[in-house]
Amino acid sequence: MFTQGQRPLAQLTRASRKVVMASATPVSSNGQGVDQHEMSGISRKRSHAETLMPAVEEKNLTPFTPLKKPTICKPAPFTDDEEAVRDRDACDYTKKITLEMAKAGSAPRPIRVYADGIYDLFHQGHARQLMQAKNLFPNVYLIVGVNSDALTHQCKGRTVMTEDERYEAVRHCRYVDEVVPDAPWTLDDEFLEKHKIDFVAHDDIPYTTGSATDVYAHIKARGMFISTERTEGVSTSDVVSRIVKDYDVYVRRNLARGYSAKDLNVSYINEKKYRLQNKLDDLKKKGKEMIEDIEGKRTDLISKWEEKSREFIDTFLMLFGRDGRLTQYLSEKKDSVMSALSPPSSPKAISHSSEECNSPPAKTSKFDFSSRAGASLVDDDYSDDDLEPERM
Numbered sequence: 172m173f174t175q176g177q178r179p180l181a182q183l184t185r186a187s188r189k190v191v192m193a194s195a196t197p198v199s200s201n202g203q204g205v206d207q208h209e210m211s212g213i214s215r216k217r218s219h220a221e222t223l224m225p226a227v228e229e230k231n232l233t234p235f236t237p238l239k240k241p242t243i244c245k246p247a248p249f250t251d252d253e254e255a256v257r258d259r260d261a262c263d264y265t266k267k268i269t270l271e272m273a274k275a276g277s278a279p280r281p282i283r284v285y286a287d288g289i290y291d292l293f294h295q296g297h298a299r300q301l302m303q304a305k306n307l308f309p310n311v312y313l314i315v316g317v318n319s320d321a322l323t324h325q326c327k328g329r330t331v332m333t334e335d336e337r338y339e340a341v342r343h344c345r346y347v348d349e350v351v352p353d354a355p356w357t358l359d360d361e362f363l364e365k366h367k368i369d370f371v372a373h374d375d376i377p378y379t380t381g382s383a384t385d386v387y388a389h390i391k392a393r394g395m396f397i398s399t400e401r402t403e404g405v406s407t408s409d410v411v412s413r414i415v416k417d418y419d420v421y422v423r424r425n426l427a428r429g430y431s432a433k434d435l436n437v438s439y440i441n442e443k444k445y446r447l448q449n450k451l452d453d454l455k456k457k458g459k460e461m462i463e464d465i466e467g468k469r470t471d472l473i474s475k476w477e478e479k480s481r482e483f484i485d486t487f488l489m490l491f492g493r494d495g496r497l498t499q500y501l502s503e504k505k506d507s508v509m510s511a512l513s514p515p516s517s518p519k520a521i522s523h524s525s526e527e528c529n530s531p532p533a534k535t536s537k538f539d540f541s542s543r544a545g546a547s548l549v550d551d552d553y554s555d556d557d558l559e560p561e562r563m
Contacts, residue, residue: 259366283312285368295405307370313346318334358371358390419445
């Protein structure tokens with residue numbers, strides 16, 4: 172709930188979110204004023220409270236108090252940038268800081284710690300080393316030196332990333348306050364004085380370049396060396412060895428992504444070989460997908476058949492079983508079916524004598540006088556005496 176005159180942060184307008192802090196005098200944790208060096212450090216890192224504190228209007232609003240967590244607003248400056256020069260000039264290097272003072276947190280100024288390296292293929296091992304250097308003491312200003320390409324190729328070997336890429340990778344690490352490009356391989360007193368370095372952070376393993384002398388031997392003798400721990404299993408050499416181990420895989424992948432054989436420094440014959448292998452792999456992949464699709468359909472069909480099998484069996488038994496509908500129908504219509512399948516025999520003929528059957532009927536003449544007609548003619552016959560006239 173909000174008291175009268177208060178509003179939630181989400182309801183404040185943009186115009187009301189102006190933080191009035193310029194007129195306030197910065198005060199350190201011990202109650203004293205902040206010197207110029209601490210102010211320059213604040214210029215690159217903006218506190219989380221500044222970004223989240225709502226506006227305090229003329230009304231009696233209770234300001235929002237978030238957690239005090241620094242937020243990096245931009246990459247670390249190079250050693251010749253104005254911001255880095257201002258921090259270096261504000262440091263009173265005449266006040267020497269001992270290891271006991273640094274550990275006890277009683278240093279009168281920020282402790283300038285230096286870490287150097289090649290930082291090729293910047294990985295989590297590099298970030299962890301810089302994190303350890305940043306957290307060696309309270310109030311550490313971390314300076315990181317990065318060796319150039321020419322010096323690295325001369326003293327150690329070729330790099331994957333260029334020097335500019337390595338510079339940018341380091342200066343975007345959240346623990347870094349300043350980057351020294353083209354850093355020397357061996358640190359001398361002049362370099363330490365120029366950058367006002369109090370301590371040097373590196374792993375404790377002796378670092379030699381073809382000789383038995385450790386490049387940090389004189390730093391250790393002066394009591395300015397602070398050891399950090401290496402991250403086991405992670406190094407630039409390990410990353411490169413993985414790439415070399417799977418060289419063919421990465422070449423084939425890049426060829427498939429549009430890189431030319433010239434870009435990959437691959438011969439014409441090897442290019443054709445890798446492209447053929449890519450096509451074979453594509454065919455294998457498509458064949459495997461087709462088989463999996465068929466297997467999936469077959470499995471789906473079997474599962475559907477198993478679901479419908481009981482219904483099919485019940486329907487079959489209902490129709491063709493011993494007491495099924497077809498059997499009952501045949502039993503009821505047995506006579507009709509039998510009469511339809513076996514028609515009745517033809518009727519028997521009337522018997523006659525063999526003579527009648529074998530002799531043809533008697534023929535009759537057209538003028539048959541033996542019959543009644545002939546008899547009538549005899550009866551109607553007149554005598555000549557009666558009909559002949561009397562002679563004279």
